[in-house]
Structures are given as C-alpha cells and as structure tokens.
Amino acid sequence: MTLTILCSGQGRQHSGMFALTGDVPEAQALFARAAALLGGRDPRDIVLTENSEALHHNRIGQILCSLQSLAATVALRDVIPDRIIVAGYSVGEVAAWGVAGVLSMIDTLDLVARRAEAMDAASPAGDGLLFVRGLSREVVDALCEKHDAAVAIVNPDDAFIIGGCRKALQIIAQKAKEMNAVRVVDVPVEVASHTKRLANASSTFREILDHVPVTLPAPNRVRLLSGIDASPVADIKIGSDKLAAQISQTVHWADCLQACIEGGATAFIELGPGPALSGMVTAAYPGVTARCLDDFRTLDGARAWLKRYS
Structure with a gap:
C-alpha cells in the first residue's frame, strides 16, 4: 500500500487549525x-484573534x-511510512518540498514568505x-479569453479556479451562472495565482531558489510531484524551474491526483x-480512502490511522 500526503493551499484557514499541532514539542521551532516571519506574532494567536479577512491576506495565509503542513509532518513523522507520494496544491507545493525532505523545514517557511512577497x-x-x-474546459x-482572465487550477470533475481582476471575475461569474x-x-x-499576471513573481522566485539548499532527488521511496505537469521532481534545476513557473502557470491538480493513483x-x-x-x-475516486487532519480529534487518532499504512 502507498500513502499520499497532500499539502493544502490557501482558503481554509480557521481558528482551530493548529489545535492538534500547536503544542507538539518537535514543532516549536517551526x-x-x-x-x-509574521512580525513577532505567534501564528497560534493570530488564528484565534484575527477575523477571517485578515487570515486570508496573501502572505499571512x-x-x-504551509506551517500547518510542516508542523503536522513533524508531529506524525514517527508513523509516516518510508514509501509515500507527496503533492501540494498551490502554495502547498512549496510545503510539499519540505514534507518530502527536499528542503529543510525552516528554509521551506522562509521560501513561502518570500514567494508571497x-x-x-x-x-x-x-x-x-x-x-x-x-x-x-x-x-x-x-x-476567460473574452474577459482577460485565465484558468489558474484545473481540479477534477470540471471544476476550475479562474484568475484575473475582480471586475472581470464578476462578469465571468454572472455568465457562468447564466x-x-x-x-x-x-x-x-x-x-491571480497561477496566471501570467504573476510572471514577474515567477522570475523573482526562481532567482531566490538558486540560493537555497535543495536535495534532489527526494529520499528513497519518496515521490514528489510537480503541480504544473504532475511529473516526479527529480532534478534540481528542472524542479526549481517548475516550482517557480507554477506561480504564473496553470496548476493541473486533477492530473496530480491521477498520477498519485497511477503511482x-x-x-x-x-x-x-x-x-x-x-x-x-473521495469525489473523483470513490474507492480510495482519503482523510484530512481536521477529521481527527487527537494526534493519537491520526497516528492510529496512519499506522495502517506503515
């Protein structure tokens, strides 16, 4: 059996997101x-005290x-099997590099902040x-072509994330409903993540990646997937090129999930x-088991579930 670890993107931040990971001793350095990186404010306090709008500011979000994915990995490391597939959605792809052991955890957080900037x-x-x-499609x-927008992410079952200016997106939303x-x-x-509107950010982030220690290929029996084409990340230059390009190119998430199943x-x-x-x-592959950390009331519950795949 092969376990796939999925690293979430932005959009679901909430006040209880660190309930299982916030007190884990091994995660305190993270x-x-x-x-x-957040100006001296503890992220555990931020999620409890800030309103939803503040939690969804780009850099904070x-x-x-990313912190949650990394802290969960540290907390569950003793029961995560050696043979895994790792894939990340949007900014989650940067976190996935840390989860897969390609980047150090601290370097991963720093990269996430600089990517957002x-x-x-x-x-x-x-x-x-x-x-x-x-x-x-x-x-x-x-x-998108008519209203100067673009498909940012392709999800399973004819589901799409579209990026552009809000005025254009409002028009597209109305047309889509009609x-x-x-x-x-x-x-x-x-x-407008994963669209050409952020081409300059891709160039900037690619230069940043040249100055961060990267270990590729990933450790034996770990398969790390690229978001823009669902292929395994095995080469430092090619992998870095794709990770930077992902900021301004379409993420083919449906293909990533299919690659996990085929793997x-x-x-x-x-x-x-x-x-x-x-x-x-679960919607795209009804016969496959999929859980999220938020499903579990305790880390022990998550560990017990993961031990089935150790």
Missing part, C-alpha cells in the same frame, strides 16, 4: 520561525497554511480568484487546514 509585489491591485464547477477558456454552472463562488485569495496510492491524508483536497479525492 512556530517560532513563523512568528518571526500562505505562511499559516514576490507575488504581492507583482500583483496588480484588485486581482483575485473565482471557483467555477460544471462547465467544460472549452467553455471556461472561452469566457450557463447553468453547478457552483460559482469567490475564492478568498488576493492575487499506486491507496490512501491519502491531507495535512490541512481543511478537507478541500481529501474531498476531491
């Missing part, structure tokens, strides 16, 4: 580093979500993301926050 610097004011389900592409899209909803992200995945655990990715797995 929380301390995140606090330093990216750091919080590069994106903020490159992003036109008023940009964002929109979720649309139930229209074909061809129809969605036509809407075309009887199953679901249309704003995504709480402040930049022998029989169970998935999403490290969170939230169940968005594990929910996609």
